[in-house]
Amino acid sequence: MTEPYAVPVPRGYRVGVWEVRRPLATGAFGSVYEARRTGGGHGPLPQSAALKFLPTGTGTPRRLTHLRELVDREVALHRRLRRPRLIRMYETLTVDDPACPALDGATVLVLEKAEGSLAALLASCPRPADGPALLAQICEGLAQLHRAGWVHGDLKPANVLLMRDGSARLADFNMAAELEGTHAYSPGFSTSDYTPPELLWSEIGERGRRIRPSADVWAFGVLAHLTLTGAFPLPGGIPTARRDAAVAYARGTAGLCLSPGLPDAWRALLPLCLTRTHADRIGTEALLRRVTAAAGTARPPRVLRLPARAAGHRHRTRLLTGGLLATAAVAALGYGIGTLAHEPPPAETSAALPGTSAAPATYGAPELRTDQGVPPSYRPLIVDAAHACPSADVTPALVAAMLKAESDFDPNLSDPAKDEYGIARWTPRVLRWWIRPDGQPAATVPRPPFPARVSIPAMGRYLCFIAPNLAPGLPGDRRVLIAAAYRTSFRKVNDAGGVPPKYRDYCARVAHYLKEYTPPGRR
Structure with missing residues (x-):
């Protein structure tokens, strides 16, 4: 492997009934490997899976507390929800290998193996013909989550996986949160391009940031516009500019920038997702009905043929002929562990809205001021x-x-x-x-x-x-x-x-x- 892997696992390493075959993706704290089944295991298991290694047994207590919380969120959702539009988790394992300190104690999530992601597809084939049908499936997955009382919290193209049959699954649930009435509490960070305006300056308390299902609806609106037009619905060439545009939009001093190429049915629908306030946003069930109608079909999309070679940096996805995934950064294969792929600059801190005392993102606020321009x-x-x-x-x-x-x-x-x-x-x-x-x-x-x-x-x-x-x-x-x-x-x-x-x-x-x-x- 040429990338530095957060959790290096050698080929042939065994954990449970699984034998590691090759690396798929890595991030700052965890790494994903393709594995094959070598034994019976518990319950029906596939012949191959994606093993997500998270080093929860070593490190400093403060660092591990953050990681443990993210792991617990993802495991809790996987164990409690079995839905056809959510990536499946087969089992969780803990590595018991004192002779290998780098792996001993690591948590391993055994996940359904995908063939690619919406991010990889859009990078190599903007405005794919199957985009509307995929959006219908993505919306169906959101509806399944919301009906069960969960908010995804980080919906974006990298976290939509594409399976061998071309169907879509939602993935990366370490930001997911279970509703407590109208709200849930999620970690205080997400991808700015898909974060609704009200969360760009929200307070982050001891339990995290208060989030509603309407945050996923906003993210879906952004994702749908990008999928259908190849552009974001707010102006700006970099995330910083688009974040500033979102703040101006929420203040009423700027509008959306919907693409002229957006089909009429979607042009009427997406503004219902991208409202200035969460209270005006369309509900998930109504959204699903409108998306299904706009897509023009309730049937699964035809089998997608992912491109033989994805565009972009040399560290991004490489695909085999016929669309099978060979090697991917998490930006292309969204198992939710961050990314080593080349990334754009982050959004800069924006001031709180006039008339409110809400501060910008406050992760680590007791040790790092929130009002001095740290992105x-x-x-x-x-x-x-x-x-x-x-x-x-x-x-x-x-x-x-x-x-x-x-x-x-x-x-x-x-x-x-x-x-x-x-x-x-x-x-x-x-x-x-x-x-x-x-x-x-x-x-x-x-x-x-x-x-x-x-x-x-x-x-x-x-x-x-x-x-x-x-x-x-x-x-x-x-x-x-x-x-x-x-x-x-x-x-x-x-x-x-x-x-x-x-x-x-x-x-x-x-x-x-x-x-x-x-x-x-x-x-």
Whole structure:
């Protein structure tokens, strides 16, 4: 495998009745592998499945608490719901292998294996002919979830899987939440392009963010417009611009930007999904009836032939002739563990609406201020990267301040003259030593682009290595000294007795942003 895998599992490794065959996808915390059945097992099991390895037995308590909550959500939904439009989970396993610390204690979800995803299909074939029929099936899956009292919470093309027969399944339920009356409580992060305006500035309490089924209806409206027209219904070439457009739309100062190519039936329907307020949005059952009528059929779509070669970056999906999946990032095969694929910049923090005290996304708010421009989409990565380190000097505010000083939060930064790339300005030969969560160097020097889901956790690991190697008694803020060592090395900082002159301007910028991003009570 050429990608750094969060949970490396060798070919032939066995867990339960399953034998790992080849990697399918990976993310910041988990990895998915194709496996074949080697024994009987419990109940009817297929000959092949997708094994999703999540390392819930190792790591720091704070980091594992976040991951454990996501795993518990997904397992709870799978165990309680059996619906034809939801990806199926056959069983859950726990790895018991003390001789292999990287895998011992890992939770393994045994899932139905898909052949591709709507994201991969749209990347290589915008406005597919089968789009309306697929949308009817996606809406049917939402209706099944909502009838059972659950909200998906992260509906997007990557989380719609396509099966061998061309039918669609909803996947990635680690953001799903069970309704308690009219609301549910979900983790405070999602994909901004599919997040309704009311959640862009919502408060995130101890139980997470309050969410309604209407959030899924908004996401469906965005997904349907993209599927039918190849464009988003709000203007903007990047997520930041579209997020700002969503805020302006909710304030009534801007409108939707529906494509002229949108069929008439859908042109009348989608504005009912994309209303400024949740209360005006169409209900799921009424939506299903309208979508079925707009699609012109209640029958399953014909068998899809996924393209032999998907367009996009070299790290994205590669498909075999005839449409069978060969290797995929999670952006193309949505089993819900994040993605290593190249990603667009996140949405910037938007101000609260006039007349309300609601704040922007507040993941990690006690340690990282929410009102100083740290992009909300990166907050979970920043906070978790710091929490994975036991050193008190490696804080979320330090990681954020360094990212600001290094790249101004630009995930697409490329500086070949200095051989530095990505949001954390990694040099590939250095990143090789910090890219893997298990502390082992990558087998080969990684090649850019380096997405934030790779760069930010790796930065946290490197800072955690630097912190205890700085000499005691050096003058100045230890956090700023760690930043200086990141730019040069801890040995050069120790030899200079502090920040080397060459890096004083850089460290001054880090110190400035560190003060801005640290809540007053923690300075």
